[in-house]
Amino acid sequence: MEPLRRVRSRTVVIASTNIDTDQIIPARFLTTTTKDGLGKQLFADWRYLAGGAPNPAFILNRPEAAGCRVLVAGRNFGCGSSREHAPWALLDYGIRAVISTEIADIFKSNALKNGLLPITVGDATARWLFENPGAEVDIDLAAARLTLPNGAATTFPIEAFARHCLLHGIDELGYLRSKLDLIEGYEAARRW
Amino acid sequence: MSARGRTLFDKVWTAHEVVPETADTPAVLYIDLHLIHEVTSPQAFSVLKSLDLRVRRPDRTLATMDHSTPTLTEQVFGKIPIKVDAAAKQVRQLESNAAEFGVELFDMRDARRGIVHVISPELGCTQPGMTIVCGDSHTSTHGAFGALAFGIGTTEVGHVFATQCLLQRKPKTFAVNVEGRLRPGVTAKDLILHIIGRIGVSGGTGYVLEYRGSTIRATSMDERMTICNMSIEAGARAGMIAPDETTFQYLSGKPRAPQGAEWDAAVARWRALTTDPGASFDASVDIDASTLEPMITYGTNPGMVMPLGGAIPQVSGDAVYDKALGYMGFHGGDVMLGKPVDVVFIGSCTNGRLEDLQAAASILKGRKVAAGVKLLIVPGSQQVKREAESLGLAQIFKDAGADWRESGCSMCLGMNGDTVGAGQYSVSTSNRNFEGRQGVGARTLLVSPLTAAASAVQGRIADPRELL
Numbered sequence: 308m309e310p311l312r313r314v315r316s317r318t319v320v321i322a323s324t325n326i327d328t329d330q331i332i333p334a335r336f337l338t339t340t341t342k343d344g345l346g347k348q349l350f351a352d353w354r355y356l357a358g359g360a361p362n363p364a365f366i367l368n369r370p371e372a373a374g375c376r377v378l379v380a381g382r383n384f385g386c387g388s389s390r391e392h393a394p395w396a397l398l399d400y401g402i403r404a405v406i407s408t409e410i411a412d413i414f415k416s417n418a419l420k421n422g423l424l425p426i427t428v429g430d431a432t433a434r435w436l437f438e439n440p441g442a443e444v445d446i447d448l449a450a451a452r453l454t455l456p457n458g459a460a461t462t463f464p465i466e467a468f469a470r471h472c473l474l475h476g477i478d479e480l481g482y483l484r485s486k487l488d489l490i491e492g493y494e495a496a497r498r499w
Numbered sequence: 500m501s502a503r504g505r506t507l508f509d510k511v512w513t514a515h516e517v518v519p520e521t522a523d524t525p526a527v528l529y530i531d532l533h534l535i536h537e538v539t540s541p542q543a544f545s546v547l548k549s550l551d552l553r554v555r556r557p558d559r560t561l562a563t564m565d566h567s568t569p570t571l572t573e574q575v576f577g578k579i580p581i582k583v584d585a586a587a588k589q590v591r592q593l594e595s596n597a598a599e600f601g602v603e604l605f606d607m608r609d610a611r612r613g614i615v616h617v618i619s620p621e622l623g624c625t626q627p628g629m630t631i632v633c634g635d636s637h638t639s640t641h642g643a644f645g646a647l648a649f650g651i652g653t654t655e656v657g658h659v660f661a662t663q664c665l666l667q668r669k670p671k672t673f674a675v676n677v678e679g680r681l682r683p684g685v686t687a688k689d690l691i692l693h694i695i696g697r698i699g700v701s702g703g704t705g706y707v708l709e710y711r712g713s714t715i716r717a718t719s720m721d722e723r724m725t726i727c728n729m730s731i732e733a734g735a736r737a738g739m740i741a742p743d744e745t746t747f748q749y750l751s752g753k754p755r756a757p758q759g760a761e762w763d764a765a766v767a768r769w770r771a772l773t774t775d776p777g778a779s780f781d782a783s784v785d786i787d788a789s790t791l792e793p794m795i796t797y798g799t800n801p802g803m804v805m806p807l808g809g810a811i812p813q814v815s816g817d818a819v820y821d822k823a824l825g826y827m828g829f830h831g832g833d834v835m836l837g838k839p840v841d842v843v844f845i846g847s848c849t850n851g852r853l854e855d856l857q858a859a860a861s862i863l864k865g866r867k868v869a870a871g872v873k874l875l876i877v878p879g880s881q882q883v884k885r886e887a888e889s890l891g892l893a894q895i896f897k898d899a900g901a902d903w904r905e906s907g908c909s910m911c912l913g914m915n916g917d918t919v920g921a922g923q924y925s926v927s928t929s930n931r932n933f934e935g936r937q938g939v940g941a942r943t944l945l946v947s948p949l950t951a952a953a954s955a956v957q958g959r960i961a962d963p964r965e966l967l
Binding site: 322323324325327329330333334335337338339340341342352357381382383386387388389390391409411412413416417420421466467468471479480482483484486487489490493494499 | 518541588589592634668935
């Protein structure tokens with residue numbers, strides 16, 4: 308995995324709360340057997356009209372959303388299913404960080420394993436981001452700091468080991484496999 | 500660990516710590532049972548292949564196919580191909596991956612096949628005190644046995660394949676205390692919908708729930724599975740219920756449960772899997788079950804739920820709420836009873852077990868599905884199907900005009916082509932009423948099997964207590 312230290316981008320805002328993984332990528336697209344190319348199905352039922360044409364009312368289809376790598380979303384983003392296709396679709400589309408006041412557990416775990424930053428912020432920061440769509444934000448992963456264009460900076464919580472792995476491009480599976488002797492010892496010692 | 504005593508969760512977690520967590524590193528948590536299915540495993544097998552790794556413990560891995568599989572008998576057992584080409588490819592890929600990596604697979608025509616969260620308990624694979632994972636969020640179902648069971652992503656499926664372990668931070672604990680007796684016509688599904696409404700769809704985020712109290716102790720295993728199944732709909736990774744005589748009785752004699760002297764030793768060990776008196780939880784909620792009504796959802800997440808006989812809450816100035824009601828074609832103040840129904844779905848890992856079908860049959864017996872309504876009944880497993888057929892339930896369903904199918908996830912998420920049409924109202928015993936979950940534009944109302952069956956008969960949203 309490539310090391311990830313910083314994301315600087317304008318934001319795109321979808322203020323809805325409880326955006327579930329069925330919205331991020333509907334189940335009918337989960338019949339794939341690879342991780343590739345899911346970006347075109349991102350938010351499919353919101354992004355395309357019944358005939359398949361882009362829905363001009365949806366934010367990702369508007370010119371100002373082009374090139375935005377940071378998604379700002381309402382509370383409890385990524386709730387629902389465990390499908391890793393959700394972060395795969397966001398990454399394939401070009402999103403590198405999701406900012407919300409709350410992010411669902413499984414989505415957060417899946418995102419971190421793929422280099423998509425799940426960033427939880429307080430209500431005041433979220434309100435500012437909702438009111439200023441397209442703002443250029445700076446996410447410094449080493450410092451766990453989000454800086455707004457007005458200079459205001461806030462730190463965000465991020466699991467220490469996941470951050471370490473992202474900063475240094477370390478694969479978590481490699482780390483787990485380095486514990487195989489301990490795993491074998493655990494199996495040998497267990498009596499049930 | 501609290502000096503005053505430990506929670507059920509804490510006992511199971513600690514027993515599976517290969518390496519405890521530190522400030523810098525998560526715990527290495529041992530996984531006893533890894534369930535896999537066709538949708539979230541292919542990319543994990545690809546990682547193994549690219550790294551030239553094996554499945555480390557195929558004996559702790561069990562594969563089935565459920566999400567994208569057809570439910571029409573002629574497609575499962577006959578010569579008619581699977582309708583969705585990509586789904587057929589997934590099924591074939593699981594067959595070849597299972598063979599290549601030595602994983603036991605219940606394939607399309609296997610008598611033990613079914614929804615992953617239905618078959619593992621009915622075979623006795625799911626046991627108290629285990630850690631169980633699957634690339635599916637409703638893995639929380641298995642917590643009904645006092646197991647720590649949670650859904651994982653595909654990267655983590657690969658981690659378990661390669662090491663039989665996961666890197667995990669220890670979650671917090673949340674006691675859901677339920678007291679009082681459920682009234683006739685009010686089911687475990689109504690209880691869990693009420694609980695989700697109380698704590699909210701993200702109220703459980705970061706927590707493992709433990710369902711406790713006299714109401715829970717009085718439930719059957721099928722009911723406990725319905726309750727734990729929907730823990731994820733409150734945002735919780737897992738839900739647990741301490742094992743007791745009900746649990747042991749259910750597991751006794753199951754094909755893959757311990758037998759003989761091993762059974763006695765296992766039960767002795769399982770009896771210790773309770774929360775000690777005086778153990779503390781990080782959060783709690785108290786629920787009075789004796790006053791509950793049958794419940795129904797009216798919006799686009801399971802927390803938008805209300806008593807069946809009530810009116811949709813009126814909320815002003817909330818664009819998200821307005822959008823949800825707009826999608827559903829409802830308005831604040833609308834009464835739910837009597838609203839029209841197009842499709843009724845009885846099944847899923849939430850309500851696709853035998854007791855669920857018995858409940859539905861108690862309403863459908865001697866009655867007919869209303870004209871213009873499609874009733875789809877999909878058993879949770881082939882075993883449930885056989886039992887329902889031998890008990891005469893299937894005949895009751897067919898006589899009522901229902902469509903009786905082979906097992907699978909089916910219309911819960913519509914991956915296999917069993918979908919609800921745009922704009923149609925689906926009264927469903929499944930677990931998610933998200934926009935488009937059952938088909939593009941589909942409008943889902945989550946209910947119990949009793950309410951689903953009553954609504955199918957009346958052709959409108961109906962109170963099952965009028966038909967009991």
